[in-house]
Amino acid sequence: MTNIVLTPLKEIAQFIYWWLFFMPKKIFGWIYNTVLAADENLLIGETIRLWFAIEPMFGDYNWQGRIIGFLLRFLRIIVSIVLYILIVVVGVAFVLVWLAWPIVAVTLILQIW
Secondary structure (H helix, E strand, O other): OHHHHHHHHHHHHHHHHHHHHHHHHHHHHHHHHHHHHHHHHHOHHHHHHHHHHOOOOOOOOOHHHHHHHHHHHHHHHHHHHHHHHHHHHHHHHHHHHHHHHHHHHHHHHHHHO
16 A cells, blocks of 8 residues: 555655756756867867967967957957856756746646636
8 A cells, every 4th residue: 555655756756856956967067068068169278378478370470460369369268258158048047947847837727727
């Protein structure tokens, strides 16, 4: 008799754990992996190092090349930071939607009845 009652409760508890803890952890892992993959292409650390060293771009070692390199690397750093923030904001919004969806669904069902 106890198995008939406890087994469904155990399954419900596992589902709630999966919904509230396991999937958000996986989504945050996806956010982390996406930021790392973006960093492989954007190389913000290398760009900042070269920006502080005021290294010229394309081997143009006169003052115009240094100014252009400084400005282009500055813009690249700004764009990279904006992309990183965008990835994190989209991921966190997805987690919040994921966690709020049961509340929204129950509210909509209760409004229909």
